[in-house]
Amino acid sequence: xxxxxxxxxxxxxxxxxxxxxxxxxxxxxxxxxxxxxxxxxxxxxxxxxxxxxxxxxxxxxxxxxxxxxxxxxxxxxxxxxxxxxxxxxxxxxxxxxxxxxxxxxxxxxxxxxxxxxxxxxxxxxxxxxxxxxxxxxxxxxxxxxxxxxxxxxxxxxxxxxxxxxxxxxxxxxxxxxxxxxxxxxxxxxxxxxxxxxxxxxxxxx
Amino acid sequence: xxxxxxxxxxxxxxxxxxxxxxxxxxxxxxxxxxxxxxxxxxxxxxxxxxxxxxxxxxxxxxxxxxxxxxxxxxxxxxxxxxxxxxxxxxxxxxxxxxxxxxxxxxxxxxxxxxxxxxxxxxxxxxxxxxxxxxxxxxxxxxxxxxxxxxxxxxxxxxxxxxxxxxxxxxxxxxxxxxxxxxxxxxxxxxxxxxxxxxxxxxxxxxxxxxxxxxxxxxxxxxxxxxxxxxxxxxxxxxxxxxxxxxxxxxxx
Numbered sequence: 001x002x003x004x005x006x007x008x009x010x011x012x013x014x015x016x017x018x019x020x021x022x023x024x025x026x027x028x029x030x031x032x033x034x035x036x037x038x039x040x041x042x043x044x045x046x047x048x049x050x051x052x053x054x055x056x057x058x059x060x061x062x063x064x065x066x067x068x069x070x071x072x073x074x075x076x077x078x079x080x081x082x083x084x085x086x087x088x089x090x091x092x093x094x095x096x097x098x099x100x101x102x103x104x105x106x107x108x109x110x111x112x113x114x115x116x117x118x119x120x121x122x123x124x125x126x127x128x129x130x131x132x133x134x135x136x137x138x139x140x141x142x143x144x145x146x147x148x149x150x151x152x153x154x155x156x157x158x159x160x161x162x163x164x165x166x167x168x169x170x171x172x173x174x175x176x177x178x179x180x181x182x183x184x185x186x187x188x189x190x191x192x193x194x195x196x197x198x199x200x201x202x203x204x205x
Numbered sequence: 206x207x208x209x210x211x212x213x214x215x216x217x218x219x220x221x222x223x224x225x226x227x228x229x230x231x232x233x234x235x236x237x238x239x240x241x242x243x244x245x246x247x248x249x250x251x252x253x254x255x256x257x258x259x260x261x262x263x264x265x266x267x268x269x270x271x272x273x274x275x276x277x278x279x280x281x282x283x284x285x286x287x288x289x290x291x292x293x294x295x296x297x298x299x300x301x302x303x304x305x306x307x308x309x310x311x312x313x314x315x316x317x318x319x320x321x322x323x324x325x326x327x328x329x330x331x332x333x334x335x336x337x338x339x340x341x342x343x344x345x346x347x348x349x350x351x352x353x354x355x356x357x358x359x360x361x362x363x364x365x366x367x368x369x370x371x372x373x374x375x376x377x378x379x380x381x382x383x384x385x386x387x388x389x390x391x392x393x394x395x396x397x398x399x400x401x402x403x404x405x406x407x408x409x410x411x412x413x414x415x416x417x418x419x420x421x422x423x424x425x426x427x428x429x430x431x432x433x434x435x436x437x438x439x440x441x442x443x444x445x446x447x448x449x450x451x452x453x454x455x456x457x
Contacts, residue, residue, distance in 0.1 A: 013275040013301045112400045114328050118208040137455035141328040173446040181281045
């Protein structure tokens with residue numbers, strides 16, 4: 001069972017549907033027992049970093065999520081990806097889950113913000129699993145981006161600056177764009193995440 | 206680089222897609238969810254529903270449509286029409302809409318933009334502006350383009366941005382329904398006045414009108430309704446014409 005963390009930050013119907021389309025059983029939950037019983041954890045989210053951290057803390061989910069990310073595959077989507085990092089600076093500074101080294105700051109670009117729309121993925125570090133997605137368009141909506149070491153980058157997008165699109169640290173993955181809103185390409189990306197993590201590769205650094 | 210977006214718009218009345226927004230001689234075209242799903246399969250980058258229901262039942266039906274769309278359509282979608290209060294915004298987002306468009310209500314109460322942006326984020330707060338040329342300016346129109354508010358459309362776009370709108374859906378009342386192409390002058394005027402994405406709307410009669418607005422202005426997206434209905438042209442055809450004319454679009 002795939003658990004989608006329900007913490008009051010945005011609608012998750014589309015995320016659930018995307019995994020159901022791939023044939024997985026999905027549960028939307030904020031229960032720690034259900035998260036423990038799951039095979040994969042998906043952390044979605046739309047809104048501001050600080051508000052999300054508050055919602056997670058109110059539900060006492062930060063510590064369990066940190067622990068479970070070391071035990072099973074974990075995918076953060078959009079704001080959920082940003083929360084994987086150490087710190088965010090949206091509406092003041094707040095601590096993230098610290099599962100991938102780095103910070104989340106406003107995108108510095110000559111282009112307009114938010115970064116809304118379909119942008120192309122550029123595969124980083126010669127990543128083999130995601131290589132077929134080179135130049136594929138996925139749907140982004142955000143004004144803040146992760147700043148992390150090159151080694152954690154799987155794919156980026158060019159928006160006048162390099163915007164991390166997919167990040168990874170062992171079994172912890174993050175997607176800045178919305179795979180559930182990125183048509184067939186998005187569903188295929190989730191499929192690769194499932195295949196990669198089911199193959200039991202990688203340990204959290 | 207980011208792709209220019211092609212957005213089909215569906216006018217929905219009491220749960221059915223209808224042709225034309227002028228309340229006489231409306232013709233039902235079909236189920237909104239089914240049509241949105243077909244457009245997305247055909248390469249639509251986004252879908253916009255405009256709810257023109259006159260009744261509360263109709264607006265309630267829209268919530269069900271939004272819920273079903275979120276489950277069955279795999280591209281982002283915006284819902285506009287009849288959004289009056291922050292609670293309306295909340296209800297549509299909760300049902301699964303990615304963005305909510307506000308028009309007359311924002312004109313009457315600009316605080317609605319601020320509240321929506323603060324509470325739900327700029328990314329889902331779309332301000333729809335209907336503009337009509339008056340002398341050497343454009344005025345903001347309400348009531349389906351029939352009532353002149355006297356407000357300057359360019360200034361209003363700037364205010365919407367400063368209040369936290371994430372996007373502007375700009376309809377030219379002058380070109381809407383004329384099918385002779387987008388209003389290039391209005392589009393360029395608004396695009397160069399704000400630093401948020403603008404969606405051009407009103408005037409598409411053939412696929413070539415999309416590359417025209419994309420090549421002559423810095424607009425982010427183009428919207429059309431009637432040319433996509435009854436398959437006069439497909440989204441795929443529009444994208445082919447865009448590619449031929451050097452516009453960066455998403456290949457689905």
